[in-house]
Amino acid sequence: MMDEILSLLPAHFHSPFTASSDFHRAEEIRLRIHQPIEIVTPGESVLLKSENGQSCVMTEEDMEYTLNQLSEFSLYAFHEEMKQGYITTKGGHRVGIGGQVVHEEGRVSAIKHVRYFNIRKAADHKGAARPFIKRLLDDSCGHTLIIGTPRAGKTTFLRDIARLASEGVPEMNIAPKKVGIVDERSELAACYEGIPSFDVGPRTDVLDACPKAEGMMMMIRSMSPEILIVDEIGRKEDATAIMEAVHAGVTVFCSAHGGSLSEVKKRPMIRNMINASVFKKTMFLQRTKGQIHVNMETLI
Template identity: 30%
Template sequence: MVRVREGFEQEFAALMQKLPPWVRQEVEGHGPQLEEIAMDLGARLAYTVDGEARYSEREVSKEDLQFVLHRVGGFKENNRAGIEGTLHRVSRIQSALGEMTGITIRVGKFVEGVAEPLRPYLLDGQGSILLVGPPRTGKTTLLRDVVRILAERWGSRVLVVDTSNEIGGDGLIPHPGIRPARRMQVPDPPAKTQGRIIYQAIANHSPEIVVVDEIGYNEDVYECLTASRRGVRVVATAHGEKLLDVLENPALHPVLGDPDLKARERRSRPSFQMALQVVGKGRFVLYPDLAKALDELLEGNEPEGIRLGNWPPGPASQG
């Protein structure tokens, strides 16, 4: 059963307190269905409810943007801010002169049950898993629930390397939904530090499983490769519409067995034993043997996958 974790009402109320009163009045009735709020200077307030874009009659003013700025207490170097104890994310848009011209608010929810179709594959302990999908398909929401399931069995031996606090939320104490897994935050910019934090996680804290969101920087890819060679399971996400997009991304080649696209062969075994393509919210295609799937792609064929999740009725097919 998929459900928003208990406690969302308090987390949602904390977000509403950061908004100008008229914005709050416009959006607060939508609760868990509210996904995003966009406040752009001189434009009507825009917000998304269950995938549908909606607009207010009133335009956003400079005072409205300043209201949010003061309530969140400022932004970090990456122009993001969080709200302590929640998964909400507030991001700032600036002009060329550094003036704030817009704010995007992602309403964070810990959705329990979305990863349940993966439970047998997560708990069999057979290897690392790469989650692949484009933005806004629920990769991070899925990853949080993956952490919940892994932590049920391996507890504090599951260690989350949390880029931009996407998995465990902002603040010193991670969101209770991922407990008893542990969390290490990644300083900005992640391109220079994420790999170092993965190294520290493995070298200093001896995890059995490391969870990483959005790999693709040279150092973090190398550390994921090292982890797999040392017997540490890795669960990571990467951007891509399909598995083929990952194969065609040179930055990820080290963890895919160093494929040669011209020679159509791999030089070694991939660091991940399985791959999961996130097609949409609650819809996945699992490749239980990533090496075999990569070889199929290198030969110009479409690999066969297993459909998981809430697909509409119809014949099963590949991804």
């Protein structure tokens, strides 16, 4: 897995990375033009040093090399992904990009002069949801909202729910179900050329790089899922699609950014769904010193 990340970087950085004890613990590798490379681990952030103790600084040539590796020398093929601010690579690693944004008719049409990368190492963490799966997938199998701040583990948790629901859990008398994942940002299944990089279960169908609202309706019409999983809801259209799924008898598991239930309720779209008793359960994920803590609450 780390070789996949190294392949994105110029060869002269390979030795400093492999010599670094932080490299294999890295969650993010951040590249910034004319700045030292940053390695972000669960507990800290360090700057990459060469063998002589000098900081490893990204030049314009280094940035160009990384962009070519990411796009496989075809920026056009990744144009739509880049408009969203990221590229998903082989192995499921998601690379955020920053640079000069080009607008057309009020919308982002491209990002040029890319000068910043955030390589987020893919991690599966099977079993993250297992301690809660009986309550999540019992006979009532209620619609659930998962809340947490960035890097709290929301996507990992949703992915594990998808896998366990798709496989079933015989020892808990949980039968397998048909699962649909709408993966707008290619994080849940992390598809590469249409193939999931993560194990999302044998009865799971994926719509990759598809807007959530549109994808949920497509999934309901064409794949008849029993469970629908989406990440990072936030728009009015998302709420409309979730309500359509609920009324179609599909159980929804979704996530939203927030530091607490009261915080996410400040967003009208989510507040309206909570007030309408759409969600039966909420789960709040919090990360402290690399450890993820989960608090589950039944709403109705």
